[in-house]
Amino acid sequence: MPAPPKFTEYVDKNANRFIQRLADAVAIPSISGDASRRNDVFKMAQFLENHLKSVGVTTTLVNLGSHTMDGQELPLPPLVLGRIGDDESKKTILIYGHFDVQPAEKSDGWDTDPFTLVVDEKSGKLIGRGSTDDKGPVLGWVNVLEAHQQLGLDLPVNLRFCFEGMEESGSEGLDEFIEAEAKKGKGSWFEGVDAVCISDNYWLNTRTPCLTYGLRGLTYFKVCVSGPARDLHSGVFGRAVHEPMTDLIALMSKLVTPDGKILVPGVEEMVPGADAEERKIYTSLDYSIADVENSAGASIALSSSKEEVLMGRMRNPSLSLHGIEGAFYGVGAKTVIPAKVSGKFSIRLVPPQTPDAVNPLVVSYLESEFAKLNSKNKLELECLHGGKPWVEDFKHWNYEAAAKATEAIYKVKPDLTREGGSIPVTLTFAEQLGVNVLLLPMGRGDDGAHSTNEKLDRSNYIEGTKLLGTYLYEVGAIST
């Protein structure tokens, strides 16, 4: 059952107003990672609550307490919860999204002010921080509800909303809230939820809509090598003492090969190879080497095989070296021997890998490689954070409904994808609520979330709004 035609017509007719709504949201620089912008995150919570109320949603702001950032105690932005519909004959869908954004400054290399939504009529791009991650998708739901309210249409499902303001800064307080509520069972805020829908990722390319049923996990390490009591002059101490940087670079060079193979013994071996049937999944996806290279902005794909690149991103673990804390990082030439340096790297995990299974292998490998260096410096290893990978059953009615909705709006079957990144709340919902979770992206693979000139295509915003609404009708039409 597709959505009633007057719904999609309403969306088209009101497209410019919906874009203005997005512009109003983008204008609030709700950067959760910047202490000086914390008030704007609160302002954005208020903005969102007001919009939800105005389209008939019953809202609650949940105070999550405070946390410490940059040495300051800061209040956490509230969760914005909402509910509309309590019809026991209908399914209940929980919607998640976030209203905080990544930092952005014009000087980072933006062509326009990041917090002024630019509507580029020629390219059809809506350019601004948060346009695609995640204000566009969140307002997509507001647009759907407004249409129903204005048209006097009943919603085909009951809806619950959970919007947070700390997603870009570790989702502080969210997991604890979800776990505590889920434990309540009857009377829990999540009572009756049949499935979850999250719009916070992207198409694999710029052409084909997709549904996403998997995310990689993560384990993040800090490898600290220290020796001297203070930074030393390399003229005076060079070739007289063990230098921590030399040891650290030796260790970091033993983690991954230039073509991406992880060298920590046992880590690759945990993941079974792909057989011919599994490879077909990747062959069938609408993807080419040009997609990854366009989106990276350079011809640097690890392989010329589309299947290899897709498997590298979706179903194989990866290890990236992010940087070094404590070493000289400025421009120019400083001749210091740093006293204490900490290499940062992370491993993206895929089933059956978990941080608990992988971390001991990393620790014992690094310790044994360090022992081989015969250095008098000290090694300390720390796992900074981690999360398990997630893979969902994509034959569930939740996915079936989303696939039908996609065909109705985009006239094409969606690709079924796994994402290389992590959205930790996905796993929390899956584990705590025990229901199916669907990732239903609105934006394209080249949107540049977290990057400069972040955009959402006008067509993705408007057709995406229709898609979200239509998905609800398809859910409502399925009898289970």
Next chain:
Amino acid sequence: MPAPPKFTEYVDKNANRFIQRLADAVAIPSISGDASRRNDVFKMAQFLENHLKSVGVTTTLVNLGSHTMDGQELPLPPLVLGRIGDDESKKTILIYGHFDVQPAEKSDGWDTDPFTLVVDEKSGKLIGRGSTDDKGPVLGWVNVLEAHQQLGLDLPVNLRFCFEGMEESGSEGLDEFIEAEAKKGKGSWFEGVDAVCISDNYWLNTRTPCLTYGLRGLTYFKVCVSGPARDLHSGVFGRAVHEPMTDLIALMSKLVTPDGKILVPGVEEMVPGADAEERKIYTSLDYSIADVENSAGASIALSSSKEEVLMGRMRNPSLSLHGIEGAFYGVGAKTVIPAKVSGKFSIRLVPPQTPDAVNPLVVSYLESEFAKLNSKNKLELECLHGGKPWVEDFKHWNYEAAAKATEAIYKVKPDLTREGGSIPVTLTFAEQLGVNVLLLPMGRGDDGAHSTNEKLDRSNYIEGTKLLGTYLYEVGAIST
């Protein structure tokens, strides 16, 4: 001919006033590397000129023009030149020193305010930024002249002074001035100079005075690996593209072994090994493993052989890895794949190595190692700066005079040392003026120049003032 007893008596009697003079100088935060302190460097030039004038020196301030720092056009601090004495029957000694200092903030880990000289009566330390590097030695000369003026003593030599305010920031403009003056020949400001004396380094240990006749050279490299057009998300791109950090760390790991051996083919081979006779030089120096380990603050000496450690510092090349520009350097966990990363390393050079001889070896080695990685990223190499090593004839009368003066003041023969670091102006004077250059240190090996809690021992300042004066008498007494 030692100095007249009334000179050394004067120094003892006026010690506290001399310490106050040092305190007044330390109170001026003349940090040449901090644009916001540039006025203080000018103020320090004025302070020094006033003190020189008051003790009978004819002074000139040389305007060196301007330069760009931190994106600002800044006036360069003037050279403070001085002359006293024009007796053709006497030798003429050129004195060099600098009145600028390294940056310092209490928050760097200083126990006291860096710009308030603390006289620790118990330990005998004079603690403050610039105390030993290089305000103490520079004011030592002022103290010597004041004593002669007040006592009505004739100086045994003619003196020329060249004090600069940009030593800690690349000595901008100095080499050009020296070269231009030297070219003038007759009428040059350096006309008649017979030898140079520089007090801007340190004893090898905390006990034994030394004369220094060698400095290592330097070549400093930036190894840039770039690929993506912008930083990438490691979830989305990890194991899909060639990561610049992986390539850079692989290259940096191939430069030096954990025990200090340089892996660039041909670099170690340039330097002949030490024969039994040369090893005796190092055996004879007053030094122990405890000296290097105390001064590094940890038991991290590369060898348990004193000779090996000394040779590592003085007569062998060394390679230090300083850091990476463009990678994540903060605390915490950021999962970025940096788009462009530049590793910084330097090689300390010893004769017969020169940057011209070593650089092509480094470039071709890194290029060939990068080719082996089969990466689609780009490599760019840049030599940021360099300087030749310097070794002086320590049998010259200039060293003979300094050795006699040391014996007169400290009742011990000075060690003859080479330094691991560089003082580029040394080589400029040697090459441009064609005269013998002596490094006559005032401070101890644990003074912590460039570090937190920089200090000069009271005894080194006071006996050092006597040493400088006595050196002039010994020069005057030698007939050549």
